[in-house]
Amino acid sequence: xxxxxxxxxxxxxxxxxxxxxxxxxxxxxxxxxxxxxxxxxxxxxxxxxxxxxxxxxxxxxxxxxxxxxxxxxxxxxxxxxxxxxxxxxxxxxxxxxxxxxxxxxxxxxx
Amino acid sequence: xxxxxxxxxxxxxxxxxxxxxxxxxxxxxxxxxxxxxxxxxxxxxxxxxxxxxxxxxxxxxxxxxxxxxxxxxxxxxxxxxxxxxxxxxxxxxxxxxxxxxxxxxxxxxxxxxxxxxxxxxxxxxxxxxxxxxxxxxxxxxxxxxxxxxxxxxxxxxxxxxxxxxxxxxxxxxxxxxxxxxxxxxxxxxxxxxxxxxxxxxxxxxxxxxxxxxxxxxxxxxxxxxxxxxxxxxxxxxxxx
Numbered sequence: 001x002x003x004x005x006x007x008x009x010x011x012x013x014x015x016x017x018x019x020x021x022x023x024x025x026x027x028x029x030x031x032x033x034x035x036x037x038x039x040x041x042x043x044x045x046x047x048x049x050x051x052x053x054x055x056x057x058x059x060x061x062x063x064x065x066x067x068x069x070x071x072x073x074x075x076x077x078x079x080x081x082x083x084x085x086x087x088x089x090x091x092x093x094x095x096x097x098x099x100x101x102x103x104x105x106x107x108x109x110x
Numbered sequence: 111x112x113x114x115x116x117x118x119x120x121x122x123x124x125x126x127x128x129x130x131x132x133x134x135x136x137x138x139x140x141x142x143x144x145x146x147x148x149x150x151x152x153x154x155x156x157x158x159x160x161x162x163x164x165x166x167x168x169x170x171x172x173x174x175x176x177x178x179x180x181x182x183x184x185x186x187x188x189x190x191x192x193x194x195x196x197x198x199x200x201x202x203x204x205x206x207x208x209x210x211x212x213x214x215x216x217x218x219x220x221x222x223x224x225x226x227x228x229x230x231x232x233x234x235x236x237x238x239x240x241x242x243x244x245x246x247x248x249x250x251x252x253x254x255x256x257x258x259x260x261x262x263x264x265x266x267x268x269x270x271x272x273x274x275x276x277x278x279x280x281x282x283x284x285x286x287x288x289x290x291x292x293x294x295x296x297x298x299x300x301x302x303x304x305x306x307x308x309x310x311x312x313x314x315x316x317x318x319x320x321x322x323x324x325x326x327x328x329x330x331x332x333x334x335x336x337x338x339x340x341x342x343x344x345x346x347x348x349x350x
Binding site: 045065096097 | 200
């Protein structure tokens, strides 16, 4: 694969691959639904939900959105900035816990 | 707009490594996204900004859910439907998920057919995608109607934490708007494909630019993004 010639458009248009990914998306969605249907709880529930979510997102981005055939410059420009969202989520986790504890304190004093 | 064709990067010995190419593309005063056309690069950058919008919504939802002392309504029961006498948990949301995934599949096929320049197959597959998208929006309207009848408001509901209503209407409403816009875009591009605009190089009504079958792929990028966002909403809002 020549670096400049790779357009991201001339690769990966095999119908077979699309059907395979399509099938997997159905299976993974059914699995996440079954997690709820069988009332799995606790760590098992969260880890399965997150696992299915990340695998589905990865399949859609890599194959359906052709990211696997794009150049590194574009891939990193897309995938690196959302790290800021994860950091924001971590900050807000701390903030929400603080709010929760403050509320418990105030409500206990009433 | 012309596409800039660049000469390959200078090589010392052998083809440059992955990382050498990566740093070269960003650092050597060149067009950074040389492989992608400006249309596709702009769509990706728009989608990135939209990622931040939905990211902030989901973080807001996480924050109010974590910080409330009132129990959160059980989504499994709230979104349950009675079909044929049995109460099925979350069934409507599951069907909506399958409809949206089906539409993603037909969209991927449409893009593949577009690059083979199969005019009719591309237009019909895009139309199928738009119909599935419209079905999704219709089911969402049904879901909203049901919840509003049961007394869910952005400021209150009868099952638990009041923040449930505000985050539900904000997140699913914004996503539904995206799906609706996607359906309109798909219909417009499908009409252009059907009419043969991309074969004869007819200029667009809005930008006066000559489009190509790449427009199908770009519309597809947006559509797959809408599906991608639903993956996160389904996992974090409905299943959590």
